[in-house]
Amino acid sequence: MPLGLLRFALNKKHPEPRMFREPDALKSSYDVVIIGAGGHGLACAYYLARDHGITNVAVLEQGYIGGGNTGRNTTIIRSNYLTPEGVRFYDESVRLFKDLSEDFDLNLFYSERGHFTFAHTDSALNTMRWRAEVNKHMGVDSEVVDRETIHEACPELDLDCGGHLPIMGALYHAPGAVARHDAVAWGYGRGADKRGVEIHQKTRVNDIRVEGGKVVGVETDKGFIHTGKVVSAVAGFTPRITEMVGLRTPITIQPLQACVTEPLKPWLDTILVSATLHVYVSQSSRGELVMGSALDPYELHSTRSTLDFTESLSGHLLDMFPFLSEIKVNRQWAGMADMTPDFAPVMGLTPIDGLYLDAGWGTWGFKATPVCGKTMSYTVANDRPHELIEPFSLSRFENYQLVGEKGAASVGH
Amino acid sequence: MKIIHCPVNGPRPMQEFAYGGAFREMPDPATASDTEWGDYVFNRDGAPGVKREWWYHLASGVWFVAERDTLRDRFLRTYLYNEGEQPHD
Numbered sequence: 001m002p003l004g005l006l007r008f009a010l011n012k013k014h015p016e017p018r019m020f021r022e023p024d025a026l027k028s029s030y031d032v033v034i035i036g037a038g039g040h041g042l043a044c045a046y047y048l049a050r051d052h053g054i055t056n057v058a059v060l061e062q063g064y065i066g067g068g069n070t071g072r073n074t075t076i077i078r079s080n081y082l083t084p085e086g087v088r089f090y091d092e093s094v095r096l097f098k099d100l101s102e103d104f105d106l107n108l109f110y111s112e113r114g115h116f117t118f119a120h121t122d123s124a125l126n127t128m129r130w131r132a133e134v135n136k137h138m139g140v141d142s143e144v145v146d147r148e149t150i151h152e153a154c155p156e157l158d159l160d161c162g163g164h165l166p167i168m169g170a171l172y173h174a175p176g177a178v179a180r181h182d183a184v185a186w187g188y189g190r191g192a193d194k195r196g197v198e199i200h201q202k203t204r205v206n207d208i209r210v211e212g213g214k215v216v217g218v219e220t221d222k223g224f225i226h227t228g229k230v231v232s233a234v235a236g237f238t239p240r241i242t243e244m245v246g247l248r249t250p251i252t253i254q255p256l257q258a259c260v261t262e263p264l265k266p267w268l269d270t271i272l273v274s275a276t277l278h279v280y281v282s283q284s285s286r287g288e289l290v291m292g293s294a295l296d297p298y299e300l301h302s303t304r305s306t307l308d309f310t311e312s313l314s315g316h317l318l319d320m321f322p323f324l325s326e327i328k329v330n331r332q333w334a335g336m337a338d339m340t341p342d343f344a345p346v347m348g349l350t351p352i353d354g355l356y357l358d359a360g361w362g363t364w365g366f367k368a369t370p371v372c373g374k375t376m377s378y379t380v381a382n383d384r385p386h387e388l389i390e391p392f393s394l395s396r397f398e399n400y401q402l403v404g405e406k407g408a409a410s411v412g413h
Numbered sequence: 414m415k416i417i418h419c420p421v422n423g424p425r426p427m428q429e430f431a432y433g434g435a436f437r438e439m440p441d442p443a444t445a446s447d448t449e450w451g452d453y454v455f456n457r458d459g460a461p462g463v464k465r466e467w468w469y470h471l472a473s474g475v476w477f478v479a480e481r482d483t484l485r486d487r488f489l490r491t492y493l494y495n496e497g498e499q500p501h502d
């Protein structure tokens with residue numbers, strides 16, 4: 001133990017300044033109220049304060065900072081999507097992620113690993129060629145690679161997957177990365193807090209008050225707050241928020257589960273995904289294998305874990321890596337994924353004046369945290385959708401203009 | 414393991430079933446406006462509650478209706494569409 005710590009043993013004061021203040025009481029009004037202190041809500045607050053000078057902002061969180069899907073995801077960051085709208089948007093996020101550690105003065109352990117999506121069938125290989133072409137056209141590093149290349153990158157992998165689903169090739173995306181998810185939320189939270197934003201944890205929004213088609217405030221479990229602008233960034237809770245104001249959306253909730261093994265010596269450098277086997281896996285800097293699979297098969301508003309999930313995931317992981325049969329699963333958990341029919345988000349203005357949605361983030365929204373903050377803060381400050389999010393407006397379902405991103409989902413759904 | 418009560422085959426394990434989505438009334442395509450049709454095709458009642466849903470027993474090919482609490486994951490009733498509501502114990 002460093003000797004410097006000793007003086008704190010003799011002192012009643014907290015050794016380090018906390019990352020955030022804990023404001024004791026809510027004010028009676030704010031310029032903007034953000035519901036949800038996950039990465040998205042905090043990033044929106046951060047850029048509102050930093051880029052738009054709007055600091056009279058409250059972020060209200062029913063639980064604790066980053067306790068939603070932000071703290072439950074498998075932290076894969078990539079931009080090799082299928083639609084030009086998607087690629088443009090996620091690529092801007094990857095770009096922002098790269099500078100974030102410095103921006104925050106906080107180590108996010110942003111680690112570029114390279115990302116392989118396996119094709120076990122001709123049709124999967126065709127979709128990957130399509131994706132690679134779209135990606136290259138948009139300037140994103142992405143290519144289809146053969147079995148040799150996969151073998152060189154990961155010699156431990158059984159390319160035949162036990163014989164019944166041989167890997168034919170893969171989409172390779174060199175910039176694919178992982179990062180420390182909690183730190184992303186903390187970095188945005190601290191940066192927003194420093195600039196005057198108030199973060200109120202254990203504060204729940206129970207209702208949104210609308211008068212004459214316009215937001216006038218929110219009802220919380222600690223009293224009413226006047227505000228003309230409300231941003232909902234609540235991921236798996238979105239339908240409960242939109243129900244408060246009678247807004248119809250296509251968003252439904254399904255659990256997505258994940259787990260980690262006991263720590264192993266580092267052996268897996270890359271991120272591997274097989275949609276056919278419903279497996280994605282990477283190795284954390286602590287040595288654990290971080291793994292996920294497909295969505296739970298039906299709608300459910302719960303973060304319970306199931307044995308079915310670990311059983312089927314382990315079975316498929318062993319098809320890829322038989323030598324892991326003795327390895328134990330240490331922890332498993334779930335988050336509530338806010339799914340949309342086209343696997344693209346729902347962002348921007350709503351028919352209710354002053355209500356902004358950052359939702360429909362399903363199984364893919366961690367990587368978008370920075371760009372969501374940037375574009376949502378712009379949208380709120382100017383009351384006009386940022387051009388990058390125009391294709392993702394809620395009205396696309398009324399106008400039959402879906403985005404069609406399902407082919408780029410990491411695992412089959 | 415989760416057990417679902419199939420109205421034809423009795424209690425069977427979850428793995429034998431597929432979820433068929435919410436039970437919804439289709440507007441008349443001939444008279445519905447584009448907006449009404451879009452609402453029917455895409456929008457859902459996403460908030461938690463007791464919902465009527467379609468479920469399918471894969472092994473025997475039976476479609477049936479279930480009333481399920483989507484917050485607690487409890488099946489309250491299951492019945493065949495043309496038999497209406499029949500509480501099961």
Ligand SMILES: Cc1cc2nc3c(=O)[nH]c(=O)nc-3n(C[C@H](O)[C@H](O)[C@H](O)COP(=O)(O)OP(=O)(O)OC[C@H]3O[C@@H](n4cnc5c(N)ncnc54)[C@H](O)[C@@H]3O)c2cc1C
Nearest residue numbers: 036038039040062068069070073074076205335365366367
């Ligand atoms: C298991 C799993 C793995 C995933 N893997 C990946 C991945 O590898 N890559 C990727 O890009 N994405 C991944 N995702 C998706 C990603 O985690 C989410 O899309 C993203 O974290 C959403 O962030 P958010 O800030 O919008 O929501 P959240 O982090 O969920 O924050 C929303 C917050 O709102 C709060 N809230 C809700 N209702 C209220 C209310 N009424 N009042 C006050 N507060 C409220 C909640 O408590 C919560 O803290 C994964 C998700 C899961 C579940």
